[in-house]
Amino acid sequence: MSEIKAVTFLTQGAISQTVALMEQDGILTREALSDGRKSALRLTPLGQSILEALELHWQSIFLTVETLEKETGWPLMQVLKTTLDALETRGVESRIQDAKIALTQGVRYDEKHD
Missing domain, CATH: 1.20.5 (Single alpha-helices involved in coiled-coils or other helix-helix interfaces)
Incomplete structure (x- = not known):
């Protein structure tokens, strides 16, 4: 699950919960690996x-x-990639919190991040 976390930016809890639900629904199976510390996830049919x-x-x-x-004529995929890169740097929650602070303190949001 650490490998999933590294590529998805999800929390360990969110991954564990999702995997458990997918196991319950018959989408995934979990198999112990030889070292006994980790397990492999496999798709069912x-x-x-x-x-x-x-x-x-x-x-x-x-x-x-x-x-x-x-x-x-707009490069939509490039815009989406640039947006994802920006969100990886600073997530949506952080941006929303900063926007709320800017709105309640009467400062411009864009000035807060220059």
Whole structure:
């Protein structure tokens, strides 16, 4: 689960809860590894079919975005990537808190971060 945490930026608790629910729903199985300290997560046949459906769904989304980029002339994927990079630096919760402080203290939000 530490590997999941490293690539998703989710908390350990959120990952544990999600994995437990996916196990309950028959999407994942957990297998002990030889060192006894860690376990491997494996998709069940149901999990594999869900993954295949999600892959098709994501491919459809990316194709749609690509088409919208051509129609509008706007680099939507680049904007999304830049936004994700900014959110990795400072998350949404922190930004919302700063916005609330700026609003209640009567300062401009953008000045707070220069």
